[in-house]
Amino acid sequence: MHRSFKMFPAMPLLAVMILAGAYADGAWAQSGAKIRYALGDVVSVDELPLLIAVERAKKRGVAVEVTSFKSEDVATQAVINGQADIGQGTPYAAIQKVNVPVRFFYQMSALQFFPIVNTQFYKSWKDLDGQEIAVHTRGSGTEAIMRLMAKEHKINYKNVSFVPGSNVRALGLLKGTIKASILDAANKNYVMKEAPGKFAILPLGKVQASDEALFATQAFLQKNQAAVAILLEELIKVNREINKDPKSVVAARKALGLLKDLPAKLEAEILPYFEEAAKGGILPNDGGGESAAKNDLEFYKLAGALKGENLKAGDFWTFAPLKAALAKVK
Amino acid sequence: MPRSSNRLNSKTPGRRPARRLASYGPDRTLAWQLSSFVLFFGMWEAAGRWPVSAAFPPFSQTVVALAEMAADGSLAQAYASTLQPLVIGIVICGIAGVGFGIGMGLSRAVEWFTLPVVIILQAAPMAAIIPLITYMYGIGLTAKVLAVVFMAAPVVVMNSYKGIRNTSPSLVEMCRAFLGTRRQVVAKVVLPYAAALIFTGLRLGLAMGFIGVVIAELLITPTGIGDLITYHSSVAEYSKMFAAIASIVTVAALTLYGLERLEHVLFPAEIRGA
Numbered sequence: 001m002h003r004s005f006k007m008f009p010a011m012p013l014l015a016v017m018i019l020a021g022a023y024a025d026g027a028w029a030q031s032g033a034k035i036r037y038a039l040g041d042v043v044s045v046d047e048l049p050l051l052i053a054v055e056r057a058k059k060r061g062v063a064v065e066v067t068s069f070k071s072e073d074v075a076t077q078a079v080i081n082g083q084a085d086i087g088q089g090t091p092y093a094a095i096q097k098v099n100v101p102v103r104f105f106y107q108m109s110a111l112q113f114f115p116i117v118n119t120q121f122y123k124s125w126k127d128l129d130g131q132e133i134a135v136h137t138r139g140s141g142t143e144a145i146m147r148l149m150a151k152e153h154k155i156n157y158k159n160v161s162f163v164p165g166s167n168v169r170a171l172g173l174l175k176g177t178i179k180a181s182i183l184d185a186a187n188k189n190y191v192m193k194e195a196p197g198k199f200a201i202l203p204l205g206k207v208q209a210s211d212e213a214l215f216a217t218q219a220f221l222q223k224n225q226a227a228v229a230i231l232l233e234e235l236i237k238v239n240r241e242i243n244k245d246p247k248s249v250v251a252a253r254k255a256l257g258l259l260k261d262l263p264a265k266l267e268a269e270i271l272p273y274f275e276e277a278a279k280g281g282i283l284p285n286d287g288g289g290e291s292a293a294k295n296d297l298e299f300y301k302l303a304g305a306l307k308g309e310n311l312k313a314g315d316f317w318t319f320a321p322l323k324a325a326l327a328k329v330k
Numbered sequence: 331m332p333r334s335s336n337r338l339n340s341k342t343p344g345r346r347p348a349r350r351l352a353s354y355g356p357d358r359t360l361a362w363q364l365s366s367f368v369l370f371f372g373m374w375e376a377a378g379r380w381p382v383s384a385a386f387p388p389f390s391q392t393v394v395a396l397a398e399m400a401a402d403g404s405l406a407q408a409y410a411s412t413l414q415p416l417v418i419g420i421v422i423c424g425i426a427g428v429g430f431g432i433g434m435g436l437s438r439a440v441e442w443f444t445l446p447v448v449i450i451l452q453a454a455p456m457a458a459i460i461p462l463i464t465y466m467y468g469i470g471l472t473a474k475v476l477a478v479v480f481m482a483a484p485v486v487v488m489n490s491y492k493g494i495r496n497t498s499p500s501l502v503e504m505c506r507a508f509l510g511t512r513r514q515v516v517a518k519v520v521l522p523y524a525a526a527l528i529f530t531g532l533r534l535g536l537a538m539g540f541i542g543v544v545i546a547e548l549l550i551t552p553t554g555i556g557d558l559i560t561y562h563s564s565v566a567e568y569s570k571m572f573a574a575i576a577s578i579v580t581v582a583a584l585t586l587y588g589l590e591r592l593e594h595v596l597f598p599a600e601i602r603g604a
Contacts (some may be wrong), residue, residue, distance in 0.1 A: 073563050080384050100384040137552060138561040161553050163469060177468055257535035305565055 030254060032181035034063035035227055038084035040072030045186065045270050048259065049242060049283065050088075050108070052252045053234035055290040062230045079216060085218045085224070087233075090141070091260075092296065095316055101218040103318040104296075106232055107288025108212040111141055111299075112280050114188040115149065115202040118179045125202055134163045134181040135174065142182045144303030145207055152205065173199065185270055185276050209299035210292055211282070221321055232287065232325035239283040240329075246274040293317040387569035396573035405577065412554030412578075416543045419478025419548065423486045428528055431490020434530055435524070436516065441491070452484035456542060460549045474546040474553075481542030482535035489531025496556050526597035533589040540582040601602030 037054075043066070054064045069075040072089035079087040080100050088108065095102050121209055128150075136142040143160065150157060163169050163178065169282065170187040172178035174194055183191065191199055221228055241248040250271055253259060277283050284292065293313040300306045371389045378388025387395070397490020399405040430448075433440040459480060467473045497520045505519045558574035 073560075077383075077385060091566070093564070094385075097568075098384045137564060138557065139565050148514040162557070164552065168464075168469065172469070175468070177470075 034065050035086060035224070035231065036078075036084045037064050037086045037198055038078040039066055039068050039074035040070075040075035040087070040089045042068055043259070044267060045262070045273055046109075046184075048249050048270070048274075049235065049238045051258045052249070052256060053231065053238045055256045055258070056234040056237075057231045060230050060234075061128065062227045064231060066162055076215075082217075085216055085220050086228075088212050088214055090211070090213055090300070090305075092213065092295070092300040092316065093139075095215070096306055098310075102215055102222070103218055104210075104213045104293070104316055105221060105228070105318050105321045106214040107210045107284050107292040108235065109210070109277070110282040110284065110288075110292075111145070111207050111209050111211040112185055112277065112282045113142055113145055113182050113204075113207075114185065115146065115182045115204055116173065116180070116188060116191065116199050117202060118173065118176070119198060119200045123200060125149060125153040125155060127132045127280065128157065128180055130158050131180060132159045132160045132161060133157050134169055135179045136166070137162050137164050139304050141211065141299075141303060143207065144299065145204070146182055148207070148302060149202075149204065149234045150238075159208060161180045189269065189272060189276075207210075208291075208295040209297065210296050212286065213288065213292070213296075218318060221318060225321065226326070228321050229325050232321060233329050236285070236287055236325060236329050237245070240285050242274050242283055243278045243281075243285055246271060246278045249274045287322045289319055289322055292315075293319075333595060378380075385566070385568045387572055389590065391569040392572045392576060395567070395569035396577060399558070399570060401572060405574075408554045408558050408574070409556075409581075412543055412547060412556070415474035415478055416539050418471075419475045419482060419537050419542070420532070420536055422475070422479050423482045423539070424532060427483045427486035427535065428490045428532070429520070431487040431528070431531070432494055432521075434491040435494020436520075445491075446489070448484050448487045452488065454480075455588055456545055457549065457578055460545065469551045473550050474543060477546035477550070478539045480541040481538040481545075486531045486535040489534065490524065490528045493527030493531070493553055494520055496527070497523040526593070529593050529597065533586060533593060536589065537582065537586050540578070540585075544578060 013017065018167040039050075043051070050066070057064055067078075067084065069078065072091060073084040075084065075087045076094050077104060078084035080094065080098055089140055095104075117123070117128070122131065133146055135146055137200070143162075146157070146160070163172060163181070166184040169181045170183055170191045173183075173191055174180060175249060188201065190324055192201075216228075238249075238252075241252075253270070290313060293316060297306065297311045297316065301311065374389040376388075376393075378386055378391065381388075396405070405487045430444055432439070434444050434448075435441075444566065456477065461474045463476050463480075467476060499521065501519050502515055510518065543554075543555060547554050548560065552560040555574055555578045559571055562568070562571035562574065
């Protein structure tokens with residue numbers, strides 16, 4: 001018999017090794033007293049409210065260990081498998097399909113994206129009829145927004161290509177390889193600054209859905225009510241401070257020594273980013289709560305992440321932790 | 331089995347090893363292999379039902395998901411997209427890679443010029459090079475073809491080079507003794523002798539190409555099988571995600587196994603150095 005086929009009796013052994021590894025990893029992950037926070041992104045300017053709240057919570061005796069993962073999917077898996085306590089993102093599909101009682105409990109920020117076109121080719125939504133656009137990934141919020149707008153303006157795109165990362169799409173726009181796309185605030189500002197007059201932002205109706213929300217297993221939330229309340233109180237306080245005065249985030253960053261190695265170019269973007277966020281109302285003063293849950297269910301159903309009719313907020317959100325925190329910060 | 335049996339018989343007189351080997355005849359070996367697969371898939375099924383993780387689907391659900399994706403055409407569409415950069419990349423390696431390898435084997439100047447680059451490429455971690463490729467060549471087909479070429483080329487080049495260099499000196503001497511010219515030595519002795527190793531290089535290059543194309547589809551832009559994996563992961567359809575992963579592993583394994591069989595048919599054991 002052939003040499004390579006002699007390896008196949010080792011397959012059950014391989015399976016045993018994989019399963020043993022998975023079990024051991026899960027078992028080790030159970031220990032630890034601090035809140036393990038899974039972030040599905042790199043820590044940058046937009047995470048400053050979180051970092052400020054984490055530092056303030058630490059002073060109140062709640063240690064929050066923030067770990068950056070490659071993507072929201074990985075952060076979600078970490079929470080589902082018990083390797084992280086709190087996750088950040090909007091994994092509605094996972095919560096609906098995976099048989100683990102994970103619930104959202106706080107809206108960190110609402111979606112804020114900007115449909116952008118190269119004015120040499122397009123000037124309005126109607127011009128995008130029969131044209132190619134680039135969005136983040138299949139089933140992402142950026143795709144949902146662009147499809148929602150196409151429906152509103154009664155147009156059809158020729159093709160929707162998937163280019164992950166606002167920064168990558170921004171470079172594509174500047175290089176001319178992408179002519180119409182959708183960017184986050186920081187990259188929209190970057191593109192408009194790099195090529196003044198070359199791009200235009202298309203009008204977007206009010207899209208009220210979560211960009212980032214906190215989620216955890218119900219068991220964790222039940223067992224750690226006091227620690228979760230302290231973290232939520234600090235998050236709410238930071239958002240309220242920024243909405244009142246966006247400069248507060250710059251001062252808090254300096255006082256707490258956060259993101260010290262930020263390049264000067266990005267440092268200059270902190271204030272404009274939070275001024276725009278405060279103006280656009282994307283940082284909620286009240287943690288989103290029931291209205292955020294309702295908006296999210298509508299939006300993520302349209303995005304294709306959620307399936308089925310008569311979706312209930314209670315199957316995705318738990319409101320008790322937020323209510324407890326709001327009662328204390330009033 | 332005949333090759334192994336002969337070798338064993340010739341080295342060890344007496345009938346015991348031969349009889350022991352014969353007891354593991356083709357039928358029995360096949361039974362062992364099948365039971366190995368059954369055990370593996372059975373353990374997968376049990377682990378999915380246990381479950382080892384809430385996102386780990388049983389084997390049966392993965393098979394159903396694979397059938398669904400095959401039926402709705404998404405799998406075929408994904409392979410059409412994934413195979414494009416893979417085939418282009420392997421063709422490039424087949425022509426340029428083998429050419430460079432032969433050149434390095436025949437000429438010291440080409441060897442000194444090319445060998446360091448090939449060794450660096452061989453040692454470089456692919457995932458770390460992907461951002462470089464995207465900054466230079468964008469996010470389209472070119473970048474994915476390059477990812478395949480960067481993964482496959484070093485193996486193809488090195489095998490071709492070693493094949494030429496390892497040609498039996500006595501055969502070369504014999505050709506010269508018959509007043510063969512350098513061109514005749516290369517065409518009638520060196521290249522035929524190196525053909526088996528060149529073919530092995532192409533087969534191993536294809537294995538690396540499969541790795542390269544999937545890395546590119548996961549790290550550059552999600553297309554083809556990479557898109558199926560990322561999309562189904564993002565919408566928590568884990569059985570479809572596992573089905574996409576299992577399908578590409580199976581396709582790669584079967585393709586490489588087929589090529590290895592072909593290699594055995596095309597090149598006799600003494601040329602392969604087996």
